[in-house]
Amino acid sequence: MPLPLYSSPRILAALAAAGLLLGSCSSPGNESQSIVAAAGPATPTSPLQVVAEFTGPQMVGVAVAPGGKIFACFPRWDYNPVYPIAVVGPNNTLTPYPNASWCTWTEAVKNEPQNHWICPQSVFADKAGMVWVLDAASPGFQGTVPGGPKLVKTDPKTGQVLLNVSFPASVVPTKSYLNDVRIDLQNNYAYITDSGTGAIVVVDLKTSKSRSLLGSHPSTKAEKGLVVKAAGHPMVDAQGRPAQINADGIALSTDNAYLYYCPLTGHTLYRIKTAALRDASLSETQLAQQVETVGKIPASDGLEIDAANNVYITSYEQSALLRRTPAGRIETVAKDARLQWPDTYSFAADGNLYVANSAIHKMPTWNKGVEQPHEPFRIFKMALPKKKAPSK
Template sequence: MNDTAAASLPLRENACTIERVARFEHQVTGVTVSEDGRIFVNFPRWTEDAPVSVAELLAGGEVKPYPDEEWNAWRNARKDELSPGEHWVCVQSVVADGRGSLWVLDPAAPAQSHVVSGGPKLVQVDLTSDKPVRTIAFDEDTAPQGSYLNDVRFSPDGAWAYITDSGVKGALVVVELASGRAVRVLDGDPSTQMKKGLDVKADGAVLRRPDGRGVEFSADGIELSGDGAWLYWQAIKGDILYRIATSVLQGAGMRGEDVGASVEDYGHNGVNDGLLIARGTERMLLTAVEHDAIRMRDLARGPQAPLVTLVQDARLRWPDTFSQGPDGSVYVTTSHIQDSAFFKPDAPGALPTELWKLRPAE
């Protein structure tokens, strides 16, 4: 699937199939593909003290700790021995910016619980030297206890980063990259919160933990329009897509003003995790976690645009994060959240997961 194919991806039912790229022995969430085709993935410390947090996927399917073993040396059991600011504590997202860097978002909250002091950060790794070149540390004003910084997008000019917080009180975080200044916006706004009364299902049944709690993720999926003018997001425990003009975030938002009145309801999305606007289009791909499916909607048709199922496959066990490669190929991870020890106490901590590539149907 090259750029031309992605740009003209048929907006019709069953337009795609999936091909497995890799299988992992640990729970994967994020994936990204650099401009030269290198693939990176990450493994958060949710139900195990994962031995690798960030890795490059090699041609044979092996994972290589990235950028090196030392940055991946953190273990929950060794938390008093290592600096949380210089190690991956609980990485949730990796994003290549197309400008020669890999950015790693670390909410530093193992098991989505206590935030490790000094751990929340956004780290820039130079892909030529494979060395970290910058760390933007987030203080308690940006990443308070109860937060879980989830995913990140970068403006086309490389000046801004936008982050979702899927913790108990959802929010967005806007980062001016030149200065490293970060401001928390829409904190507690209805658009970033879990939707009351909504139950997330898996395999046709409401997904609940042993203590009766359901899926409780606030603002999670995030995406920028191709021109960088609009930021889109939604909560996993939610079914509405929201957007806001990035000019508002860069202006009033960075001044600490309430920007809730500038948020737009952009229509019913259903329950989703990852979002991706295919490069060169206004078509948004969605990971329909309740249906083991990838769906699409044409944003150019407005908030009422219908949802179309591109592929539904039982192997898409909680499709999680998208990335689009330089050739236009679309990748998606399956994090098997419904199969994890969060919801199945007898499940293994080291949960097998996969990376898939979308293929046009024959």
């Protein structure tokens, strides 16, 4: 069914007032009052191709499985999406993933938070072809639903749920917002950014046990005093408070040895050895000593790494896709006015780079309560020049 597929744009506020923080994604509901601006022209030399576009609801993530199947993520923020996780088909059509039941979050299923998408924030395809969904379970950023935060592994060929990791409140408290995830197949671990509390959550996928780490370290925190801008628009709320968003972007080096990450409100890229994150014997102080400052970067939402260990940056300040080379040089991959808050990357098996834009700077939160006109939420792709991996 083509989009728009979502309920009234302020349904989450009403649900919060009712104490439910629930919604339905089993029917389209009312059409949105979202204001869609006339589409801006592509930069003449832009390498970006539009794969799909939606007037709503707000999309934040994209993942491409090895077979070419495209997945999109629509969190329950200001809107109530019909399909929070969906397979993207021809002509902007969406199919609920893994099925309609998982996409339902209503009063009738409130006692089954582990088996329904509440507020999924990230969808990720690993190198073995499995698709993972990270559910922050904090609709409207109103706090985590008890029993709701989870990491779910699925088989995209069958839609079967293969693993369902629940996070205890001791690891993911009420103020947490699980943001992005990377899967380390070599060591059977998952690494997750928590942009709510400011931490890195690690998961032993063999046991489903998890730990929240670096919660007191500045690398996982928003840089104080920094006012970031998106396409020139200051990210300040109605009370005049600058956006202070903690650890967000995350990426694994090609050998799984290092985890790279950055706060969304920040201009610094960090990394840490994944072996240190997996070592439960390290004290908080010892672990903090393992954090490395990689260097300065433009403010970024999503990160990814290619075979040559270039770190790709979604520069929402510049409406651009950038990359930081191993030598520390910042290169422009694409700059296009249609990149209204580039959010999440995904590398496809055919070498194309996919990216989703989320227009976060157009949300009411950052515009004195009034949503601003925005272009459609789009999934783009572009071909990257083939480069040889650096010699050992």
